[in-house]
Amino acid sequence: MIITGHMNYFEVNKCGLYRQNSLTPKGIDLAETFNLITKWVHGKPLANTLPWNPQSGLARCYCKDIYTSEETGDILLVLWKSDTSSNGSILGAPEDAKTGEGNVVEYTGDYKGKKVIWGRPMYYWIIPSKKMVVSIKFEHSVCDTQLFQEWVAACISNRVDHPNKKREYTKSGQTRISFTDGTVNGDFRFRYQFDVSLKTEDTASATMTALASSITHIIKRETISIVPSDERAQWVRLFDNIPFIKPAANAKTRQIEVKVEAKPTPAELKQIIESYTKENRRAGQWDNVGFSTGDQIIWVDRYRLRNSIAYDMPKEQVITAVDLGEAINSRRNNFLKPRLGNSQIVTVAKTGTTT
Structure with a gap:
């Protein structure tokens, strides 16, 4: 079955370690950010890829799948936003399935299978060479780029291992995370920041x-x-x-x-x-x-700048990061040219062939 994915384009305004009031990052650029995240989620059950305390009150967001192209360095990230709303179809992803594994099931009131996390996928194409992010919205998925930004920042600040990360504890028992400049005598404090904004028509056009x-x-x-x-x-x-x-x-x-x-x-x-x-x-x-x-x-x-992709949806109702990433890569130059208004739909098959 052919389904259409609507692509919205984002410019990466900030990504990296910043000193207070500084606009220049020092380390952990876009490519390193997702390299660190890939290492952290590798082999973890879905339920263990939530980068903040589940009792924090924030929406729960997990890593379902991630793929990095050796050819381009692009990343295809599939997040899983926990959701029990009846607005649209709800899917269940096995909570103990490792990153990139496990089929999803469609919600039914009498479901009695494995423990699953009910929700919907979120698809993001990250292009470090262009400092750009593209969200891809299919009928069965959702877009929540604010949550995407929070998830990425929390992974780097709270979860991934980094030699320059510094963990301190306040008198009240709270944990304070910062980064240093990595030098022997230096102790400059940096905070990781990640911020994107929708790309729109250029002012001079x-x-x-x-x-x-x-x-x-x-x-x-x-x-x-x-x-x-x-x-x-x-x-x-x-x-x-x-x-x-x-x-x-x-x-x-x-x-x-x-x-x-x-x-x-x-x-x-x-x-x-x-x-x-x-x-x-x-x-x-x-x-x-x-x-x-x-x-x-x-x-x-x-x-806003946009494009569309027509994708051959597999029977398993799962679009893997590697399949979607390779399909996009097969027509990468076309997808790197967003348009205003109604976009041209580019059809790609699961195997990456085009029509």
């Missing part, structure tokens, strides 16, 4: 310049709370007194739209797009930001 010149208004749509303990801003509460737009009885929220005259520069326009673009905004979702040109509204997500 003709597309961005033309859009900036045609904008008359900026539009912001938001869902606001109208619960009895009203802590809304005063200007928001004014809408309650306008005839015919009172909220429905027992409603806890209402949708508002603010439209403001504006003439942003291309640089300001790019900043707005980068701030409000989302990789997985649902079609028809109200909360959004857009631009009015007088005759149409253009939403910010239109200007």
Whole structure:
């Protein structure tokens, strides 16, 4: 069965060891980051690849599979986000299966098989040579790049072995992790940071310049709370007194739209797009930001760079990191050229052949 994966492109803003207020990293670049993570997850059961305390309150995220191409140095990472929501199909991955092993099962109310972690996969293609990350969203998977960033940073800070890692204990019993510069007499402290942001159209492009010149208004749509303990801003509460737009009885929220005259520069326009673009905004979702040109509204997500891959889904419902990584590598140059708007779908077979 052929399924489509929607690809969103991210620029790596930070990756490595940073001193306070420094923008220049010292060690643990993108390639080393995932080399260290690969060594840490190797041979571990799925349940043991959670890099933070399961009682921390953070969403649980595990490493299902990871593959590094010897030819390109690219990494294909499959994370497993624990999820019991009924929104979409839920899959179960065996909690004792080692990284890269074990089939998944589809959720049923009377499941009585091996212990599994219910959730969905998250697919990320990491390209160290381009300082870029690509999320790949299939129908059966999810995207949560904030969680992806947190997982990577926690692996380096909390779990992997590194000769320059320093572990200290405060008087209150808390553990403080830092890194040193590795010199004999040095004791400079560094913190590992990992940060990515969606890639959008370049400020200097003709597309961005033309859009900036045609904008008359900026539009912001938001869902606001109208619960009895009203802590809304005063200007928001004014809408309650306008005839015919009172909220429905027992409603806890209402949708508002603010439209403001504006003439942003291309640089300001790019900043707005980068701030409000989302990789997985649902079609028809109200909360959004857009631009009015007088005759149409253009939403910010239109200007994120994207592509699509059509993949031959195996019967086992598992896309392994090596299969997806090699399939992408078979048309790597094509996939390294993201597009605006509707992207061209490139079909690849499980074996890496193309059509």
